[in-house]
Amino acid sequence: MSDRPRLWMRHESRTGERRAPLVPEDAARLVAQGVEITVEEAPQRAFPLADYVAAGCRTAPSGSWTDAPRDHFVLGLKELPDEPAHLVHRHIYFGHAYKGQTGARELLDRFTPDGGALLDLEYLTDDAGRRLAAFGYWAGYVGAALAVLHHRGLLQAPLEPLDRAALDARLAATESPSDERALVIGALGRSGRGACDALETAGITPTRWDVAETRALDRTALLDHDILVNTVLTTRPVPPFLTSADLDDAGRRLSLISDVTCDVTSECNVLPVYDEITDWEHPVRRLREGERPADLIAIDNLPSLLPVESSRAFSAELYPQLLLLNDAGTAWERALLAFETAVATNSKGSTRAR
Template sequence: MTELHLWLRHEVRTTERRTPIVPDDARRLIEAGVALTVEESPQRIFPVEEYEAVGCRVAPAGSWVSAPRDAVVLGLKELPDAPAELTHRHVFFGHAYKQQPGAVELLRRFAAGGGALLDLEYLVDDEGRRLAAFGFWAGYLGAALAVLQHRGRLVAPLRPTDKDELDDTLRAGAGDAGGEDFTALVIGALGRSGRGARVAFHAAGIEPTCWDLAETRDLDRRALLDHDVLVNCVLATTPVPPFVRDQDLDDLARRLRTLSDVTCDVGSPLNVLPVYDRTTEWTDPVRRLRKEPPLDLIAIDNLPSLLPRESSVDFSAALLLQLLDFTTGGPWGRCLDRFHQACRELGIEQREFRND
């Protein structure tokens, strides 16, 4: 196999402070013979000097567009709108296979340039289990923000922090208004995100109700609406009846006051919470969906970036193992097959990828 050249790009989203590869793991890749170029990035939690110190090449932000054709461009969130033709293999969360807004346009850019999307969401083992994920930290933060909002302690704009500080904040608010008789429900409680949500609730002194597949097969909607706070950690892969509907928001007997959607599958026909049409942001993290009775929504699609160091270290450790075995088969081959399948389903003609 020819030498693998990874190109760690700068994230264009200003609130994205995570990285898929931390400096310690970059060192291990280089020791294994991988070439690693790291773009300068003012917001990345790890400064570029730490990568340079372990042997990485440094390049200007956004220079991946002119990287060698065989370089694999590594990132997390969305690409910039240009160039119109994507010529490289890109590893990131593309959100392009479930009819999300902008999905067709993204896939057409890859097809036009002969590149390929290796979507991290579809980097799975033989049983379909994700091999690298931010789920635990997404769930933890989704629940933590819901607790703070329900107790009137959420401060905007949000800022990055660390887990010890956030745990202290959750514990300190346990006696605040709203803490008494505070009931919470986690749906998808047995998955990575659900486990993270439960940890945050426990830090806040709250024992949540935990639902998973058994409880959602025959959904007790009345029981759902009788909780003060709902944290959704379910990412549906096949159509299921929605957990909360518009008519539920208008239910005058509804106890539910705070809805935190960790999944943020907005725009997809598989969305289990089709009651909002856009995510919320760090600058304005809460949106009121109903005035009477009040219902607040938190739906931030890069929650783990609020704990950028912890979440990056965990994710990088998992991804490192896959990058050390970057081949045309196995998990990476499945990623490529899923990309080709998505293009075929949309009738998008693809150019053959070439390194020259």
């Protein structure tokens, strides 16, 4: 076995991001097996720095990863700051840069001059292409929960982090209209299962669609629901599930779309009815006014609203993989290949950079 990796867990620069890719309990397991871990100060993180110290981790000031030794893997979740312009480390996080998203080419260009690399967590997969660590269940759960609360007139902004017990109490305390109808697309996946569980908690038995139903999509049936929760993640363009013309359909019942996937600027977007995500400050955007309004929830860090539960679940899946970072023939090699392919495609001038 090769030498153990050295990890540097960075502070998340996004305001309100309280999750951690590695929780203290799992950090202790890695340290016990010889992994050196440095954890940056991050007052907003849901897990105190003292717990990481107790786990055997070193500490560093927020943002100091830029000066970390080059042999460290820099571990995070969401986007990097705009500086430095050149990235020299191997970064592990959700880069959102391989499917032509806005800013993808610029991000990839930051890695190439000085030998840096992106090991995108979305592309950390097994031999069958299944993701080995994901926040999907909790993304679906929160996305559906917010949809229910908004549909019942009870969603308050700005959003604040909760725990599951508090969120479930809000869902259970609301009365479900007898004819309230919700559709989950991608119901058999992680996110879809989470969405269905949240709807059941709220007293709704959802309609569940997956590959078979979307292969020959019944658009009339889709529009005959109050709430649509989309949890489908695709890596290639497919016919859209919903279009702007559908929102203008005189027979539309659909009044709320919760897009958990948020592939908004990608050519793989299955809901091309909006061009900008929503956020914690303004979680809902109106797409159609009038007697039959249509609203959108499209928040790209939904699990952050349940930071403790979602972090623990994700970390439990990720930490065994982190032990293998320096080993040959692992999922990390596939993640590196995905990065190299994206860089090669980008260098040819293509708009596809994910």
